[in-house]
Amino acid sequence: MGTSRKTTESQLEQAKASLGLRVKALQQKGVDAKKFKSDPKWRELDAVVRQINSRLRKIAEVESVNAELIQLKAENAAKIAAEKAERKSGASKKPKPEKETAKKPKEPKAAKKEPSKDKPPREKKEGGKK
Numbered sequence: 001m002g003t004s005r006k007t008t009e010s011q012l013e014q015a016k017a018s019l020g021l022r023v024k025a026l027q028q029k030g031v032d033a034k035k036f037k038s039d040p041k042w043r044e045l046d047a048v049v050r051q052i053n054s055r056l057r058k059i060a061e062v063e064s065v066n067a068e069l070i071q072l073k074a075e076n077a078a079k080i081a082a083e084k085a086e087r088k089s090g091a092s093k094k095p096k097p098e099k100e101t102a103k104k105p106k107e108p109k110a111a112k113k114e115p116s117k118d119k120p121p122r123e124k125k126e127g128g129k130k
Contacts, residue, residue, distance in 0.1 A: 005059050012052040019045040 036042045
């Protein structure tokens with residue numbers, strides 16, 4: 001199970017604070033902002049900040065999907081409750097369509113074919129090896 005939004009946001013604040021301290025240290029050494037990428041410690045801290053931001057985006061996606069799911073469940077429950085109430089009241093009784101009174105007469109089934117007695121039975125073919 002992942003971390004909560006609150007925990008992830010506090011981790012992001014700490015990571016940004018650490019990155020800010022490293023930026024100050026590099027600025028005191030006289031390093032240009034364009035050269036920060038060459039410092040391994042800065043790259044590590046920057047990567048941590050990007051990872052945490054990525055996790056926050058994913059948490060936001062999951063929360064939006066969960067909110068939609070809760071809304072759909074509530075709508076379905078209300079729909080089912082309305083249908084039950086409608087069935088209880090009996091107001092929704094629809095008259096059944098009338099059945100056709102004139103039915104077609106059934107055709108008699110075809111009689112089974114009996115083998116004719118004037119034909120001799122089939123002979124078995126001998127398909128042996130030569």
